[in-house]
Amino acid sequence: MALTSHQEQQLQILLEKQAIQELIHAYCNAADRRDQDKMRSLYHPDAIDDHGGFFQGLAMEFIDRLPDIQAPMEILHHNVTTVNIKLDGDYAEGEVYVLAFHKVKTDGEPFDLLIGGRYFDKYEKRDGVWKFSHRAVVADWVNVHNPSIVDLNSPIVEGSRLGKAGTDDPSYEFFSLLRRGQR
Template identity: 30%
Template sequence: MMDLDDVLTELSIRRAIYRYCRGVDRGDVHMIASAYHEQSDENHGPFQGTGREFAEYLVPLMDGSPTTGGHHVTNILIDRTGDEARVESYFIAFHGQPDGSRAFVTGRYLDRFALRGGEWRIAQREVVIDSDTPPTGTIDLSGYPRGARRDADPSHGWFD
């Protein structure tokens, strides 16, 4: 059974994930970065760096499209142990392309959240692509890990 602290933790984690998605869709570097701890580890396909560095990289890239995109988070599973939590969030994303079309991508954010300074934020993230409709002109998806079933999946063993 969840106690009040567990409920507040889950709400805080969900809000950080939602800030990230809104920041990406609205082109807001500060909002994206607010989902991460300062010394975070962001593994977004070929991009490796901190959450802030990723935000500063991503926003100009997404600005190259005349159409907006949308990131929609669906299932979120949180497994908290003390001041850390493993979090798997499914997403559906529509990425605007330079030609005005949109690419459809589904996948998962595999996050390790940490409570630091009273705030739950992403300490480490890996993005897994489950499916996409190529070509994606703005984002190269070839460097991303791909989802699979059972023990071949990057999240295998997370919630045993």
């Protein structure tokens, strides 16, 4: 059975949106694993990133500063929920809801920061690949626990793999296809 032209068009839209969804998820993984090579591959060279008080400017400069921005973060955990994407040829826009958990070390006790927010994204498909051309972060609500309530020494997780920032994360030993630095 051959597809109608309408079905082919709908299938193409679905494929384009899936590619953008994979880009969005790759961003979360790159941020949480502190994989700057992977993060760089997600943005066009002239892309803009607006992370409010942390940074506003060229995304590549933001990525250069990420090690310092992320240094006090003992845990980063980005979770994407609702994703709304609209396509117009090789340009698209997305409003992406995110829950971003941070355990932040300080000179005293660490504290937890849970942000409910959204990414306002602009994407462009260049040379057949969707990447961010502009990302702006919006905070809708914030929940702070000071001191932190995270307890990775609890007996309930004893013997479990524990996530870590960078190359010490157990995912790098476990996976052969999901590699560091790759989309």
